[in-house]
Amino acid sequence: MKVKQYLSEAYRSIYENDFEKALYWFEQALSIEPDNADLHYRHSITSARSNCLDKALVHASIATTLAPNHKEYVLHFDCLRAKELLGIARRHLEGAADDTINRSERAVRLLARAGELDPLSVEVQAWLAIAYGEMGRYDAALSALREAYSLPQDEVVTRQLAELEQQLENKLNQSST
Numbered sequence: 178m179k180v181k182q183y184l185s186e187a188y189r190s191i192y193e194n195d196f197e198k199a200l201y202w203f204e205q206a207l208s209i210e211p212d213n214a215d216l217h218y219r220h221s222i223t224s225a226r227s228n229c230l231d232k233a234l235v236h237a238s239i240a241t242t243l244a245p246n247h248k249e250y251v252l253h254f255d256c257l258r259a260k261e262l263l264g265i266a267r268r269h270l271e272g273a274a275d276d277t278i279n280r281s282e283r284a285v286r287l288l289a290r291a292g293e294l295d296p297l298s299v300e301v302q303a304w305l306a307i308a309y310g311e312m313g314r315y316d317a318a319l320s321a322l323r324e325a326y327s328l329p330q331d332e333v334v335t336r337q338l339a340e341l342e343q344q345l346e347n348k349l350n351q352s353s354t
Contacts, residue, residue, distance in 0.1 A: 180206045180216070198226040214243035218250050225257060229262070233257050259295035260306070262287045263304060270308055283309040299328045299338075306341060315349035 178186075187202035203220040210216060221236035237254040244250055266279035266287040269280045288305040295301060302325035322342050329337070 178205070180209050181212070183209070184219075185218075187219070191223065196223055199223050200227065200229075200232075210241060214240045214247065214250060217243065218247075220255065221253065221257070226262075230257065230261060234261060254293040256298075259291040259298060259301060262291035262294070263298070263301055265310065266291065266304060270304065270311065281308045281311040285312070297328055299325045299330050299334055300325060302328065303341060306345065310345050310348060313348075315345055315352065315354065318345045319349070 183202045183206035187199045187206070190196070190199035190202060200220065200223055203223060206216050207213070207220065208325065212327045217236040217240035221233045221240060224230075224233035224235065224236060234254075234257050237250070237257050240250040241247070266284040269284040270289070272280055276291065285305065287307045288301055288308060291298065291301045292305065302321050306318040306321040309315070309321060320347065322338060325338055326335075
């Protein structure tokens with residue numbers, strides 16, 4: 178088979194919601210053209226949609242290495258790196274209760290970098306608000322929350338942000354009394 182046929186099979190698999198099979202076909206195409214940045218990019222997108230972040234990062238990295246001036250590839254890679262940093266930060270915040278301040282400070286650094294990489298991530302801003310809240314920095318937490326509000330979101334996320342805002346304002350009021 179030729180690369181175009183493998184791609185056709187990959188897209189057919191995606192259409193049928195069989196992402197595992199789609200990834201198989203992308204791998205077949207890459208076995209023929211391993212230096213094809215676009216194939217790596219497409220593989221990365223499908224991997225990310227399949228919750229295979231590690232695989233998505235690898236292929237996005239290869240795509241940006243092969244085509245460093247291709248803005249779409251770089252943007253995709255940055256968004257994936259932001260998602261990776263968000264995951265690490267969440268693990269810090271959800272960790273054991275020991276040393277809450279240091280865990281939160283590490284999380285803030287990771288989330289700040291994630292926000293630079295993906296400035297449109299509501300989730301990054303919400304977790305940044307949570308991290309600042311754990312540190313008792315309620316003004317910074319509310320600022321991060323306002324940033325999250327300014328980003329596109331659905332009604333469910335808006336309600337969750339409002340609940341978080343209420344919790345942070347309550348803590349702010351309790352700390353100032």
